[in-house]
Every structure is written in C-alpha cells, then in structure tokens.
Amino acid sequence: MGGETRIKTEEKLRFLEEEMAALREANLYVHIRTISSPQGAWIEVDGKRVLNFCSNNYLGLANHPRMRQAAKEAVDRYGVGPAAVRTIAGTLDLHLELERRIAAFKGVEAAITFQSGFNANLATIPALVGEGDVIFSDELNHASIIDGSRLSRAKIVRYPHNDPKALEELIQKEQPFRRGLIVTDGVFSMDGDIAPLPELVEIAERWGLLLMVDDAHGEGVLGRGGRGIVDHFGLHGRVDIEVGTMSKAFGVVGGYVAGRRQIVEWLRQRGRPFLFSSATTAADTAACIAAIDLLEESTELVDRLWENTRFFKEEMRRLGFDLGRSETPITPVMLYEAPIAQEFSRRLFEEGVFAMAIGYPTVPKGKARIRVMLSATHTREDLEFGLRAFERVGKTLKVI
Numbered sequence: 488m489g490g491e492t493r494i495k496t497e498e499k500l501r502f503l504e505e506e507m508a509a510l511r512e513a514n515l516y517v518h519i520r521t522i523s524s525p526q527g528a529w530i531e532v533d534g535k536r537v538l539n540f541c542s543n544n545y546l547g548l549a550n551h552p553r554m555r556q557a558a559k560e561a562v563d564r565y566g567v568g569p570a571a572v573r574t575i576a577g578t579l580d581l582h583l584e585l586e587r588r589i590a591a592f593k594g595v596e597a598a599i600t601f602q603s604g605f606n607a608n609l610a611t612i613p614a615l616v617g618e619g620d621v622i623f624s625d626e627l628n629h630a631s632i633i634d635g636s637r638l639s640r641a642k643i644v645r646y647p648h649n650d651p652k653a654l655e656e657l658i659q660k661e662q663p664f665r666r667g668l669i670v671t672d673g674v675f676s677m678d679g680d681i682a683p684l685p686e687l688v689e690i691a692e693r694w695g696l697l698l699m700v701d702d703a704h705g706e707g708v709l710g711r712g713g714r715g716i717v718d719h720f721g722l723h724g725r726v727d728i729e730v731g732t733m734s735k736a737f738g739v740v741g742g743y744v745a746g747r748r749q750i751v752e753w754l755r756q757r758g759r760p761f762l763f764s765s766a767t768t769a770a771d772t773a774a775c776i777a778a779i780d781l782l783e784e785s786t787e788l789v790d791r792l793w794e795n796t797r798f799f800k801e802e803m804r805r806l807g808f809d810l811g812r813s814e815t816p817i818t819p820v821m822l823y824e825a826p827i828a829q830e831f832s833r834r835l836f837e838e839g840v841f842a843m844a845i846g847y848p849t850v851p852k853g854k855a856r857i858r859v860m861l862s863a864t865h866t867r868e869d870l871e872f873g874l875r876a877f878e879r880v881g882k883t884l885k886v887i
C-alpha cells in the first residue's frame with residue numbers, strides 16, 4: 488500500500504521535474520546565493536567576502552546603528568509579534584506613528600502601511616477598480632502591479648513602455664468605461680529609467696482617471712532628500728496614490744500607500760492584506776521610523792548615493808560598456824545574451840564582485856544584463872575595485 492502511494496505522488500509531481508529540467512536546459516534555473524553577514528558594501532556570500540553590487544540597500548540603512556538601536560528598543564518595549572491582524576487587535580501606536588511620519592515626509596494627506604510593497608499593490612488596486620473598470624498599465628510594470636490588477640477583475644490594458652501618446656490613444660479607444668486607473672512603476676527596476684510622470688498627470692487629469700505610481704525604487708533616491716518621484720517632478724497633490732516599500736532605501740521591510748485621505752481610509756476598510764494578514768513587527772516599524780528620522784535630518788546619504796552613481800556610470804561608459812537607458816543608481820550593464828551575462832557574473836564573483844546576471848523572464852529575451860546596484864555605502868576605493876573587475880572580465884569576454 489505504502490509503496491503504491493509513493494509512486495502515485497511521484498507521478499503527480501513529474502510535471503514539476505520536467506518543468507525544472509526545462510529551466511536548467513534553458514539556463515533559466517535560479518541559483519540562490521546565501522548571505523551570512525550584515526548588508527553593506529562588502530558582504531559574505533557563500534562563504535566568500537565580496538563587493539556587494541546586488542542590494543537595494545541604497546542608503547546603507549539596513550545595518551545602520553540608529554536603525555538597529557530603534558529595533559532593539561522596540562523589542563524590549565513591545566516584544567516580537569503583533570499577535571493579531573491590525574483591524575482586529577493588532578494596531579500598535581507605532582504603526583500609527585509611522586503612518587503619520589510617512590504622510591508628513593511625502594507631503595500627502597494620509598498614509599497606510601502594509602507588510603510589504605507587494606501587498607500594498609495587492610491591497611490597493613482591487614480596492615479601487617473592479618468589473619466594468621479599466622486599468623492602463625505600463626507593459627514593464629512590477630509583478631505585484633500585474634497580480635493586483637488581475638485580482639481586481641477590471642480589464643487590463645497594457646500600454647507601450649513610457650509612451651504617454653500611445654496611452655492616450657488607448658484611453659480613447661476604450662471609451663466608454665466606468666472608472667479608469669493609470670498605474671506605473673516610478674523607477675523601472677531592471678532598466679533604471681523613470682516614468683514620464685508629468686505627462687501621465689496631464690492625461691489622468693484630462694480624462695478624469697485615477698493615477699497611481701509605485702515608487703519602490705524612487706523612495707530614498709529621487710526628490711529632495713529622497714522624498715520620491717512625485718517630489719522629483721514637483722507634482723504634489725496631483726498624483727492620487729503613491730505606493731512605496733520600506734524594504735529598499737529604507738533598509739527594513741514593509742510597504743505603504745500615501746495619498747488622498749479618502750483612499751487611505753477606504754484601504755483600512757477594504758484592503759484585503761490589511762484586513763486578513765498580520766502587520767509588520769514593532770521592531771520593523773520602529774526601524775522604519777528611524778529611517779525617516781535619518782532622512783529628515785540630513786541629505787548626506789542621498790547625496791553620496793548620487794555622487795557614487797555619477798562616478799561609476801561615467802567610468803563604465805568610458806570603459807565602453809552599454810548602460811542602456813538608466814537614469815538612476817540602477818545600472819544595467821547590457822550584454823544581451825543570457826549565457827554571456829551568466830558567465831560574466833560568474834567571473835566577477837571569482838574577482839570578488841557580487842553582481843547578478845538577469846535574464847528572461849525577468850527581462851525580455853535577448854536583453855540579458857548584469858544589474859549593478861549602487862549604494863551610499865560604497866567608498867571610492869570600492870567602486871574602483873569594481874570597475875577594475877568589470878574591465879578585466881569585459882576584456883576577457885570581448886565585450887569591450
């Protein structure tokens with residue numbers, strides 16, 4: 488009996504073995520590296536100390552002494568878990584304080600926090616649009632926007648990347664519909680380019696559509712002292728919904744929505760990840776508050792991030808590398824073919840540089856690259872070390 492059951496289980500799971508074999512065959516199987524040190528310019532990866540060009544820790548806050556201290560104090564005061572979802576009995580005064588601080592930092596009416604940026608999108612889109620409505624979504628939007636859109640049951644119309652003219656034609660073509668929502672990443676995470684938000688605002692205002700921007704990679708990076716893409720373009724009060732994450736420049740974990748009072752109030756009633764999943768811990772929440780303290784006190788970290796970005800990109804271009812259309816610290820080193828990108832990444836690792844190859848399906852076929860993530864934690868010597876490694880590997884593989 489027992490043996491037969493096992494055979495049946497194996498048969499049921501054979502499709503997974505086949506799928507995974509196909510991934511390996513196509514060089515698309517993801518090997519996950521293990522980190523055994525704090526985040527910083529140098530980290531220990533698979534037992535080796537390497538220069539870190541992979542993390543979203545733009546400002547070095549993930550291991551900042553003030554952040555660690557805030558988290559420790561919160562554990563001592565509140566313990567480790569919220570013990571209920573927020574609407575039932577899990578809202579801490581810290582959660583409300585963080586929401587007030589985010590709203591003030593962003594210059595908006597109100598904010599609500601979620602467990603992650605991914606959850607913020609899953610909560611928000613289905614709460615705002617449904618059957619009979621249309622979502623106009625940039626074709627390169629993040630997976631969490633795509634999934635949130637699918638959950639909403641609204642019609643999804645993808646528009647060509649960063650193309651306001653094509654967007655407006657599609658809006659016209661879809662008429663009439665009930666409600667419409669335009670949604671875009673602020674900074675696109677694989678190319679490092681920025682959404683044309685002023686044009687999108689104009690279109691949303693002309694057609695009376697809601698406008699939502701996911702500022703995950705703009706938070707702590709763009710705008711005055713890292714206040715994000717809306718501040719970068721001076722569009723305060725004209726973007727309905729800003730989604731953000733605390734897991735990138737803020738160095739912790741968690742997501743939020745910042746914007747109009749009614750939208751935030753509605754999400755407290757109808758945002759499903761808010762209603763049915765426990766909140767971030769006191770330690771996370773206190774660390775996020777400390778991150779806002781640091782950003783409000785000084786622009787030094789944001790300034791250093793941009794200085795590093797300018798230096799590294801200029802030197803890379805001088806070496807002859809193609810950096811695509813990046814306008815931010817996200818630096819794609821375009822290699823186009825997936826096997827070359829993987830070999831490049833492997834050789835960089837041997838040289839002591841941790842920079843991941845990214846291929847299909849994260850980016851389109853034929854657009855493989857190494858993605859370098861710059862940070863305020865890198866010193867000039869670190870960046871020069873990285874540049875020398877790129878130069879050596881680039882010449883060996885005849886890319887430059």
Ligand SMILES: *Cc1c(COP(=O)(O)O)cnc(C)c1O
Nearest residue numbers: 603604605629676701703732734
């Ligand atoms: C990283 C990212 C997210 C997810 O944020 P988490 O807080 O890690 O869940 C959502 N949207 C965009 C555009 C992102 O880059």
